[in-house]
Amino acid sequence: MRAARLIRLVLLLQSRPSMTGAELARELEVSERTVTRDVAALSEAGVPVYSDRGRAGGYRLVGGYRTRLTGLGRTEAEALFLSGVPAALRGMGLADAASAARLKVSAALLPELRDASHTAAQRFHLDAPGWWQEPETPELLPAIADAVWDDRRITARYRRRDTEVERELEPYGLVLKAGVWYLAARAEGDFRVYRVDRFTSAEPSAAPGPHGRFERLADFDLPAFWEERAAQFARSLLREEVVLRLTEEGARRLPYVTDRTAGQEAVAAAGGPDGQGRITVTLPVESLDVAYDQLLALGPEAEVLSPPELRERFAAAAARAAELYR
Numbered sequence: 001m002r003a004a005r006l007i008r009l010v011l012l013l014q015s016r017p018s019m020t021g022a023e024l025a026r027e028l029e030v031s032e033r034t035v036t037r038d039v040a041a042l043s044e045a046g047v048p049v050y051s052d053r054g055r056a057g058g059y060r061l062v063g064g065y066r067t068r069l070t071g072l073g074r075t076e077a078e079a080l081f082l083s084g085v086p087a088a089l090r091g092m093g094l095a096d097a098a099s100a101a102r103l104k105v106s107a108a109l110l111p112e113l114r115d116a117s118h119t120a121a122q123r124f125h126l127d128a129p130g131w132w133q134e135p136e137t138p139e140l141l142p143a144i145a146d147a148v149w150d151d152r153r154i155t156a157r158y159r160r161r162d163t164e165v166e167r168e169l170e171p172y173g174l175v176l177k178a179g180v181w182y183l184a185a186r187a188e189g190d191f192r193v194y195r196v197d198r199f200t201s202a203e204p205s206a207a208p209g210p211h212g213r214f215e216r217l218a219d220f221d222l223p224a225f226w227e228e229r230a231a232q233f234a235r236s237l238l239r240e241e242v243v244l245r246l247t248e249e250g251a252r253r254l255p256y257v258t259d260r261t262a263g264q265e266a267v268a269a270a271g272g273p274d275g276q277g278r279i280t281v282t283l284p285v286e287s288l289d290v291a292y293d294q295l296l297a298l299g300p301e302a303e304v305l306s307p308p309e310l311r312e313r314f315a316a317a318a319a320r321a322a323e324l325y326r
Helices: 002-015 021-028 030-045 074-081 086-093 095-108 116-121 141-150 222-237 248-257 260-269 288-301 308-322
Strands: 050-053 057-063 154-160 161-178 180-187 189-195 199-204 239-246 279-283 302-306
Touching: 002 021, 002 057, 021 030, 021 057, 030 050, 057 189, 086 095, 086 141, 141 154, 141 161, 141 180, 141 199, 161 222, 180 222, 239 248, 239 288, 248 260, 248 279, 248 288, 260 279, 279 288, 288 302, 302 308
Parallel strands: none
Antiparallel strands: 050 057, 154 161, 154 199, 161 180, 180 189, 239 279, 239 302
16 A cells, blocks of 8 residues: 555656645645655655755655656556546547547557456446436537647637627636536636537637637646536525425435435534424525425425415415325
């Protein structure tokens, strides 16, 4: 375990000019004290790791040192071949490049590892689109993907409700979420998210810069940005509240019929059970119509206390059901 970590540490330093102890600790998922001990062990073993002190200090390899510990094991090789999403690569126009890269990696592997691509592909497959929808590749996706790869500004027209707007964009990254492509881009100094299928045009920009390119912010982290924006979007949809009395079974099932995070937080914030063993929760919902459709799935395990119009709607539905089954 420690030997593998030491190899990772050397490879990290080999791939970057310098890294702080905190950065290495985060990458290796250990404490900074462990990083200090590992660096000392590498130095004793003859690996020229140098420590710069001070606020801008860190660790680096001396004199362009390169390790030969780059051979792939079976698990590593199989994991490498799992990293591609064939449909996504085809949509961005990268299928041929990905195929060539896989062939090159396969050729470089030891003979006993060259079946890694087959063994991985036959055991794991990512199907990104959701159920009951045909996956569609937006027409402009390849052009936008090219701009993302080249850090090239684009002038784009984008459908917003019933109108079209034109924007100068710095395209930072693409995200495939449940079969839908999104572009994370910087416009007028702010980062925003755009659905790729709503672009009606995307052309190289005539904005200043060498060949229309922009300088990417070094600290931009696409996965972290997407996680934050996705959470904000989910919260922004929950604009209304309903108050419910739930049985124990209703409390258990609530997160599975509504927004999961909202349901879990509502149950966690509830007080103790009443004399009938029910708890009262306040649940954020997208709308009363959505809440009606979702909470019907709980049947008699949930009682709507407010708002009154939603309670009346459930009472009417219960009366109709009782009449049917009388």
